[in-house]
Amino acid sequence: MTLTADPTATPTAAAILRRQRVRESAARTYARSFPIVPVRASGMTVEGADGRRYLDCLSGAGTLALGHNHPVVLAAIRRTLDSGAPLHLLDLATAEKDDFTTALLESLPAPFAKGARVHFCGPAGTDAVEAALKLMQTATGRRGALAFTGAYHGMTAGALAVTGNVAVKQPLPSGGEVTRLPYPYAYRCPFGVGGEAGERLAAVYTERLLDDPAGGVLPPAAMIVEVVQGEGGAVPAPDAWLREQRRITAERGIPLIVDEVQTGVGRTGAMWAVEHSGIVPDAMVLSKAIGGSLPLAVVVYREEYDSWQPGAHTGTFRGNTLAMAAGAATLRHVAADGLVARAEQVGHRLLTELTALKGRLPVIGDVRGRGLMLGVELVDPTGVADAVGSYPPDPALAVRVREACLARGLIVELGGRHDAVLRLLPPLTITDEQAGAVLERLAEAIAAAGSGS
Numbered sequence: 011m012t013l014t015a016d017p018t019a020t021p022t023a024a025a026i027l028r029r030q031r032v033r034e035s036a037a038r039t040y041a042r043s044f045p046i047v048p049v050r051a052s053g054m055t056v057e058g059a060d061g062r063r064y065l066d067c068l069s070g071a072g073t074l075a076l077g078h079n080h081p082v083v084l085a086a087i088r089r090t091l092d093s094g095a096p097l098h099l100l101d102l103a104t105a106e107k108d109d110f111t112t113a114l115l116e117s118l119p120a121p122f123a124k125g126a127r128v129h130f131c132g133p134a135g136t137d138a139v140e141a142a143l144k145l146m147q148t149a150t151g152r153r154g155a156l157a158f159t160g161a162y163h164g165m166t167a168g169a170l171a172v173t174g175n176v177a178v179k180q181p182l183p184s185g186g187e188v189t190r191l192p193y194p195y196a197y198r199c200p201f202g203v204g205g206e207a208g209e210r211l212a213a214v215y216t217e218r219l220l221d222d223p224a225g226g227v228l229p230p231a232a233m234i235v236e237v238v239q240g241e242g243g244a245v246p247a248p249d250a251w252l253r254e255q256r257r258i259t260a261e262r263g264i265p266l267i268v269d270e271v272q273t274g275v276g277r278t279g280a281m282w283a284v285e286h287s288g289i290v291p292d293a294m295v296l297s298k299a300i301g302g303s304l305p306l307a308v309v310v311y312r313e314e315y316d317s318w319q320p321g322a323h324t325g326t327f328r329g330n331t332l333a334m335a336a337g338a339a340t341l342r343h344v345a346a347d348g349l350v351a352r353a354e355q356v357g358h359r360l361l362t363e364l365t366a367l368k369g370r371l372p373v374i375g376d377v378r379g380r381g382l383m384l385g386v387e388l389v390d391p392t393g394v395a396d397a398v399g400s401y402p403p404d405p406a407l408a409v410r411v412r413e414a415c416l417a418r419g420l421i422v423e424l425g426g427r428h429d430a431v432l433r434l435l436p437p438l439t440i441t442d443e444q445a446g447a448v449l450e451r452l453a454e455a456i457a458a459a460g461s462g463s
Contacts, residue, residue, distance in 0.1 A: 023047040023059035051078030067422045069435045072272040075299040077437035083302045086339035099329040110334035113341045121290045125313045132325040133305030135271035135297030136164025141323040142293050142309045143168045146232035146265045149315040154187035156233035160242030189227050195245050197376040202397035213254035232265045237283035240272040243426030244385025249287035256289040265292040275299035276344045276438050279354030279381030302336025349438040357381040373460040384434040403430035414455035
């Protein structure tokens with residue numbers, strides 16, 4: 011074997027991108043949207059190999075609560091490296107793991123954290139979803155699951171089964187017994203009524219379906235829900251509706267799993283998104299920001315469900331020492347530095363100003379979200395409106411806006427039912443100046459793409 015690469019040479023960005031297209035799989039995603047080669051990053055700023063700087067409103071799909079290379083995270087990593095601590099120990103006990111679980115449990119809502127158990131999973135949120143579903147199947151002896159339209163829970167078999175996206179599920183065999191329930195989505199209400207009436211119908215539908223002896227739904231092992239749907243288009247669950255789902259599941263002995271992979275660690279203006287409604291779930295799936303930018307995923311659940319056998323859900327990379335150190339530092343810094351309140355404050359400003367922008371740009375159909383998890387849905391205002399007055403989504407325009415944003419030094423990604431939603435996930439450390447720049451560049455991009463210029 012001959013190695014031809016010269017480690018001292020600096021390849022050009024064009025060469026790197028060309029090799030990526032040739033070497034990597036057709037399943038590439040973000041690389042297709044953003045043909046740049048980042049070489050440095052700090053906070054919200056990413057610098058490409060061409061010297062251009064970008065404001066990053068993607069933040070590793072919500073992973074980077076503190077932005078890129080935050081000093082608190084780097085210090086925790088360096089301290090761990092310098093200590094000589096083992097970097098990989100499967101699920102053995104370490105001081106770093108003990109410290110992380112302490113920080114994690116201290117950050118969770120007290121009624122849920124009291125007596126809770128933590129299971130370390132493979133390093134991605136999808137594996138934690140698999141673990142949560144298996145846990146509840148073991149505890150209840152049942153098989154099926156309740157999941158929602160618009161949901162995204164991951165790409166492995168069980169997680170994909172409870173995901174709503176048809177395009178990624180269609181080529182594959184069925185991944186399990188899943189009953190799909192309507193998620194309240196005011197702009198595109200599944201019942202065609204919108205507002206509080208749509209929320210009430212969604213809750214009533216769940217209850218009537220479960221209680222109907224001819225409804226075709228066997229008692230499920232669990233319900234899994236996102237408090238704010240991320241990939242589904244930054245759609246927040248109404249607090250009253252979520253409390254109803256908790257009541258319905260509790261009265262029928264159905265464990266409730268809340269997927270906080272993207273909503274956790276201050277993202278929505280609360281440390282954990284369940285705090286907005288005050289519900290106490292039976293399990294929470296956590297990943298992304300809990301690792302302080304490094305891979306880490308856990309399931310936290312009420313101890314009465316801890317009924318599986320040793321090795322029932324295992325994996326090699328459950329002992330990421332660096333991620334645990336970085337995660338503990340991140341959790342404590344978010345709490346101590348007031349970043350939860352900061353996310354709420356800046357998120358409110360962005361939501362207010364984007365809503366005002368909607369009044370000037372008719373291609374903006376809806377602006378929504380919670381904290382620093384926001385969505386701008388782009389539409390074709392010349393199309394035929396639906397029963398609640400919503401215009402058809404315009405995914406082609408959304409692609410043009412994303413490209414126009416990148417040309418202006420702003421990284422935003424798309425999501426939603428038709429990939430027509432601009433998703434904003436800036437770090438919690440975003441400054442007022444950066445927030446203003448995001449608004450300015452986004453407004454320019456939408457105006458330019460919408461006019462065809």
